[in-house]
């Protein structure tokens with residue numbers, strides 16, 4: 001079995017003349033938590049899109065998951081193989097309870113019995129430490145943090161080997177970010193490889209074993225997170241983008 005769970009080689013995604021992702025190459029080791037940072041519009045979400053095929057694959061380049069080329073696979077085949085992502089904007093069903101939201105995920109492709117689905121749901125709730133009494137609450141009444149827990153639980157339902165999270169800390173308070181930090185570490189320790197896009201650098205520095213910084217669709221720096229954030233080009237890219 002390949003030591004790298006994910007291998008990206010020369011990945012590009014162009015929208016007309018806009019090179020949103022332009023020749024990105026990197027690997028993710030099995031069991032790793034890899035952080036991805038970069039200014040707004042640097043291509044982070046587009047990179048997730050082209051890896052997962054939702055809503056599109058790459059313009060060119062290769063994506064390998066567990067040793068297999070997946071860049072021409074339909075999205076449902078990729079997720080069934082164990083590669084699952086969350087979206088930057090929470091996709092929620094406001095009227096459904098937290099439990100029934102997970103039931104939708106668990107029964108989506110009709111492969112699980114109701115008993116199997118309930119067991120998966122219970123596991124997913126426990127993985128994110130979701131309060132027992134909150135499970136029957138309509139999603140719209142959940143706190144921002146609980147919605148994040150639910151989003152991650154929903155992604156864990158299919159028991160992915162690789163979980164890709166797009167800015168899960170957005171909108172959270174400092175104490176909530178600390179809770180998310182503990183949650184991500186626990187999920188990663190349970191055996192799930194994690195690819196994490198974040199703007200909250202303190203979280204990336206705390207949980208990532210390696211960090212990649214994108215800028216204008218290309219990899220600007222990669223390596224030890226504490227070294228990468230001290231890189232003058234990285235500092236310049238952030239300051240330039242925010243001024």
Ligand SMILES: Nc1ncnc2c1ncn2[C@@H]1O[C@H](COP(=O)(O)OP(=O)(O)OP(=O)(O)O)[C@@H](O)[C@H]1O
Pocket residue numbers: 015018020038039040041042043044045046047088
């Ligand atoms: N479907 C699309 N059609 C056209 N352009 C797009 C599309 N999706 C993204 N882009 C453009 O590609 C570039 C990269 O966008 P992307 O959403 O990947 O950035 P990002 O790094 O995730 O930014 P943010 O930190 O704001 O989430 C931007 O210029 C964006 O406008």
Ligand SMILES: [Mg+2]
Pocket residue numbers: 044045046088166
């Ligand atoms: Mg984004």
